[in-house]
Amino acid sequence: MEFSIKSGSPEKQRSACVVAGVFDSRKLTLPAELLDKAANGYISDIIRRGDMEGKAGTTLLLHNVPGTLCDRVLLVGLGKEKDFREKEFGNAVRTAVKTLNETGAFDASIFLTELAVKKRSVAWRVRQTAIAALDATYKFDQFKSKKDEVRRPLRKLTLGVERRNELGLAEEALSQGIAIAEGMALAKTLGNLPPNICHPSYLAEQAQAMAAEFGLGCEILERADMEKLGMHSLLAVAHGSHQPPKLIVLSYQGGKAGDKPIVLVGKGVTFDTGGISLKPSAEMDEMKYDMCGAASVLGTIQAVARMALPINLTVVVPATENMPGGSASRPGDIVTSMSGQTIEILNTDAEGRLILCDALTYAERFEPDTVIDVATLTGACVVALGNIATGLFANKDALARELLDAGDEAHDRAWHMPLWDDYQELLKSPFADMGNIGGRWGGSITAACFLSRFTKKFEWAHLDIAGTAWKSGADKGATGRPVPLLTHYLLQRAGKLN
Structure with missing residues (x-):
C-alpha cells in the first residue's frame, strides 16, 4: 500500500473515498462536520434518521455525497468520546481500512488522524495509523491453492493532518510507522510458516538475505563453532533433531564506531515437541510459534535499518528444534554452559532458557550497552498475564521503566514482574550449579531468575511473550509483538520519537 500525508479540507479531496468519524451518540467529528456543511446537512440528516449511532466498530458508506469531490464517504463509529483512547483509535483505523478494502476503492483519504487522542501527538497518530492499516491488510495465504482474492484492494491511503506546519513531523512518523509495520509483517510471516519450512537453516538464510539487502553484518555459527565455544547447553536441546542448530548474528552500524551496541537476543526454537518431556498432542501444532522471539528481533533490526536510526544494534538468534530421539537429552542430564556454570536438565521442555543462556553469554563479547532477550518462554506467564501484556523482567529498574514507557507509547504493553533473589532458591540442584526448572509455582519468575545468572556483566531485560x-x-496466527515495543524503545534511545 502506498501512503502519503496531506493538509486540506475533506470535502475538497478528489479520491475514491473520504473517511471521517462519528462518536456515539451521533456526534460528528470536525472532518465529518465539514463534509456535512458542504453537503448542506445531507450527512447529519441521514444520521438523524437512525442509519448510524456511532458505536465502535460500525461503518456507514455513502455514495455521491453532494458538495464533495470524492466518490464515497465512509463514516466510522468511534464509540463514546470520553472513552476514546489509544485502543479505540487503533480499532477505528483497522475497521476503516478493512471496510475500504471491500468497497472497491483503490485510494482513500483518511481523516481519523485528525482526531484528538489524550496525551498523543500528531506524529503518534500518523505512526499508529500506518501500523494499524498495514496490520489490517496483512494476509498469510501462500500455502493455499485457491486464494481469497480482494476484488479491488486498497492501493493508496492519504492521511490528513490539520496544519501545514505539522507536515514535516507527520512525514517522518509515517516513514517510521511503515518500517515498524513491515518489521511486524516479517515477524508474523516467519512465525506463521510451517516448521517443515521454517527450520534453523531457513532462519539463517533469511538473515543472510536481510544482511545483503540492508548492508548488515552477518555471521552464522554452526554446530562445530558452538562446540568450540562450549555452548553445551544450547547443543543439548539440538541433540534430538536431524536439523542442524544455528547461532545467527546480525549487526547494524548506524551509530558512531565506538558506541556500544544494544543487543537483542531472540529465542529461535523452530518447533518444540518438549523433547523427552513430550508435550500433549492437543495444539502442539502451535509450537511452530516457539521461534517468535527470533522472528521479532529479526523484524526489529529490519525496521531499524529501514528507519536508518543512529544507533548500533546487534541481534543474536540461537536457532534449533527440540525433538525426541535416541540422542535427545534426558531429564537428569547435566550440561556445562558456555559460562562454565553447570545445569541439571530436570525437564527437557524447559529448553528455551537452555539455548538463551549460552546466547546471553555470547553477547558479552559485544561489550553491550544493554541486552534484551525476547522469548516465548513459559506457560506460567500466560497464566499470570493472559494474552494482553508481555511479562517484563530486568536487572535495572530504569531499563524496565524505559521498556514499559515504550510499550505504552506503542500500545504493545508489558507488565513489570519481580526478579527477587528469594526466587533463586527454587533453582537449587543437589548435583549441579542449578536446575533448569524451579517447580510449579512462579514459573515465569524462576525462568527469568535462571537467565539472570548469565547476565551479570551487562544491563539486561527479559520479555516473556508466550501469551x-x-x-x-x-x-x-502470529501477532508480530513485541516488534512495536522494541522499535519504540530504540526510537527513544535514538532520540527520534515525537
Whole structure:
C-alpha cells in the first residue's frame, strides 16, 4: 500500500473515498462536520434518521455525497468520546481500512488522524495509523491453492493532518510507522510458516538475505563453532533433531564506531515437541510459534535499518528444534554452559532458557550497552498475564521503566514482574550449579531468575511473550509483538520519537 500525508479540507479531496468519524451518540467529528456543511446537512440528516449511532466498530458508506469531490464517504463509529483512547483509535483505523478494502476503492483519504487522542501527538497518530492499516491488510495465504482474492484492494491511503506546519513531523512518523509495520509483517510471516519450512537453516538464510539487502553484518555459527565455544547447553536441546542448530548474528552500524551496541537476543526454537518431556498432542501444532522471539528481533533490526536510526544494534538468534530421539537429552542430564556454570536438565521442555543462556553469554563479547532477550518462554506467564501484556523482567529498574514507557507509547504493553533473589532458591540442584526448572509455582519468575545468572556483566531485560506472540482460535496466527515495543524503545534511545 502506498501512503502519503496531506493538509486540506475533506470535502475538497478528489479520491475514491473520504473517511471521517462519528462518536456515539451521533456526534460528528470536525472532518465529518465539514463534509456535512458542504453537503448542506445531507450527512447529519441521514444520521438523524437512525442509519448510524456511532458505536465502535460500525461503518456507514455513502455514495455521491453532494458538495464533495470524492466518490464515497465512509463514516466510522468511534464509540463514546470520553472513552476514546489509544485502543479505540487503533480499532477505528483497522475497521476503516478493512471496510475500504471491500468497497472497491483503490485510494482513500483518511481523516481519523485528525482526531484528538489524550496525551498523543500528531506524529503518534500518523505512526499508529500506518501500523494499524498495514496490520489490517496483512494476509498469510501462500500455502493455499485457491486464494481469497480482494476484488479491488486498497492501493493508496492519504492521511490528513490539520496544519501545514505539522507536515514535516507527520512525514517522518509515517516513514517510521511503515518500517515498524513491515518489521511486524516479517515477524508474523516467519512465525506463521510451517516448521517443515521454517527450520534453523531457513532462519539463517533469511538473515543472510536481510544482511545483503540492508548492508548488515552477518555471521552464522554452526554446530562445530558452538562446540568450540562450549555452548553445551544450547547443543543439548539440538541433540534430538536431524536439523542442524544455528547461532545467527546480525549487526547494524548506524551509530558512531565506538558506541556500544544494544543487543537483542531472540529465542529461535523452530518447533518444540518438549523433547523427552513430550508435550500433549492437543495444539502442539502451535509450537511452530516457539521461534517468535527470533522472528521479532529479526523484524526489529529490519525496521531499524529501514528507519536508518543512529544507533548500533546487534541481534543474536540461537536457532534449533527440540525433538525426541535416541540422542535427545534426558531429564537428569547435566550440561556445562558456555559460562562454565553447570545445569541439571530436570525437564527437557524447559529448553528455551537452555539455548538463551549460552546466547546471553555470547553477547558479552559485544561489550553491550544493554541486552534484551525476547522469548516465548513459559506457560506460567500466560497464566499470570493472559494474552494482553508481555511479562517484563530486568536487572535495572530504569531499563524496565524505559521498556514499559515504550510499550505504552506503542500500545504493545508489558507488565513489570519481580526478579527477587528469594526466587533463586527454587533453582537449587543437589548435583549441579542449578536446575533448569524451579517447580510449579512462579514459573515465569524462576525462568527469568535462571537467565539472570548469565547476565551479570551487562544491563539486561527479559520479555516473556508466550501469551502475546500469537493468537489461537478463529484469528489464529502470529501477532508480530513485541516488534512495536522494541522499535519504540530504540526510537527513544535514538532520540527520534515525537
